Amino acid sequence: MDMKRRELLAAGLLGGFGLAAGGARPARAQAQATIRFLTPETDPSQVRVWQELIQGFAGVNRTVTIRPEYASWDDLVRKISADLIAGAPPEIVAGSSRTGFMASAARRNLLVDLAPLVDELGRDDFHKPSLEAWHYNGIQAAIPYGMQWPVLWCRTDLFQEAGLALPTTWDEYRAAAERLTNPSRGIYGACFPAGRTWNTEIQSSITIWAAGGHIFDERLNVSLDTPEVRRAMTYYAEMCRFSPPDIGQYGFREASAAYTSGKSATTFYWGRVLSHLYQQAPDLLQKTKTVHIPHGGKRATSLGWDEFVVYRGRNSRAALEYVKYLMQPRQVYMMMEPVIAHVVPTRNSVLPMLRQHEWVQKNPDIVTTLIEPIDFGISATKESPNHPFNYKWDAFQARNILPDMVQRIVLGREPVALAVEKAHKEAVEATRDIRQ
Structure with missing residues (x-):
């Protein structure tokens, strides 16, 4: 020592x-x-x-x-x-x-x-x-x-090469991800996980919040079968088309590795990627910038x-x-x-x-979004200032309801409306008898 x-x-x-x-x-x-x-x-x-x-x-x-x-x-x-x-x-x-x-x-x-x-x-x-x-x-x-909160890690060289600005909205991100996806070069524009993992749960939650939806309402009733959640999951499925083909196995480590290995032009992740870049791909440090996660009408991230x-x-x-x-x-x-x-x-x-x-x-272009205070972070157990603490969340989370919904949509090609309806029913059943 x-x-x-x-x-x-x-x-x-x-x-x-x-x-x-x-x-x-x-x-x-x-x-x-x-x-x-x-x-x-x-x-x-x-x-x-x-x-x-x-x-x-x-x-x-x-x-x-x-x-x-x-x-x-x-x-x-x-x-x-x-x-x-x-x-x-x-x-x-x-x-x-x-x-x-x-x-x-x-x-x-x-x-x-x-x-x-x-x-x-x-x-x-x-x-x-x-x-x-x-x-x-x-x-x-x-x-x-x-x-901590996740941000969007971006390969600035690939964005510049394609004449694209870094995205702030879903529409901008979807268009950029499609332009940047080039399977023949082994590069994909996005990195949306679809594994039965906590990472998939967090990213799908953020997508729901960014669409203006909630997983539970202010009375802690399940609130998945809504237009906002269906819109969020439609977008999630679209972005999976521009993600690496093995996303069905992705958890945290895989999502970070996709970026540091050059497989994905962007990835959702926390600040740990900075250390991974220094350890595994220092040449990418000068080609990287982070931005807050693109939104679908409401800025949101997981706190x-x-x-x-x-x-x-x-x-x-x-x-x-x-x-x-x-x-x-x-x-x-x-x-x-x-x-x-x-x-x-x-x-x-x-x-x-x-x-x-x-x-x-x-690395100010990387760390600023990671360490400067934000006011749009959301905790799954308290989805808004008007929500009480969600004592039902543990039972909901234990059933892997959100990752399973994503897998049915992305891997099973199930219609979004049907998958969301099933997830809603599963969540109601999982939390029916939960009392504070």
Whole structure:
């Protein structure tokens, strides 16, 4: 480990380690506690940072052993659910972003209230809306350390070659995608996923919102079988025609790889693509620009978070000590550094470090849309200011209703109206008996 890393890790000593569940001091009984730390953040560069952070914590707390575990985004909730059934959940989950699942866990009294930790760290240093987004059942169910939203990554050289401006609306994007698609060259103008994956769910949700539609109405009744949703799915299917032929398997990694490999001229993705370009295709950095996702009448994107959750158990106190260590500004920056601009820190004290990063300063055309605040981000569990928190979302999401609808339309060639009608009925059935 180099000297810079040692200095960053040493910052965890600042402020001590006095916090425990409920605000009491750690008990001596927690000696030699083993903490399971589960995360889907598994890029090799991030795994290296997780290991460095574990080593740094070991240097200041020899009574706790951190055992990292990794799972894919699409498998994470299933893994936690299985562990809960077995009565042995991981002490810490990092970066799940499944708000409905975590809200359900809070209602079942499975989570530690992290409000005392927020207060000890300094509540005024946090982005207030992000904290509020994770306040369920009267507790701070998670501490978000970063927020994020996807944008449209564009090959500016291909747009310029075709005499096209970067798109802002569906009509502009559809026309550009058709012009840029050239199967003989192995290039496709768009990259709309159709896999049975979370990525497909997010992108189809954004498309629905951008058409002015909702998945649930303001009374939390299913609202899929509407003209807005049918229009959104018609557009989605059209854009799939200009996407790579293997989109039926696409999740997050495939959507990013399509862009960095040169297969797609555009892709929806978060800031992680910047690190992928540096690692895999640095020649594309000067040929890339990001814009906000083209809309069909209403600007919209998906707003999500990376966060720490602590499950109740005999090692909760030790788990809180590690979360406190991780939430120190320099440690937060370390977590973000390998994928800089992928997430915007929720602690104001981390922002100056982010803005000084070499990649941020060298790539303003890429990072501006990723780190400048937006006011059109939407969370699936609260689709508008007039919507209450959607306690039905977890049951809806568990059935893969949106990805299955997309697959029926794109892969099965089912008429949009019929596929939307089926999805609506499935959603009604899946959420019929759900009560808050």
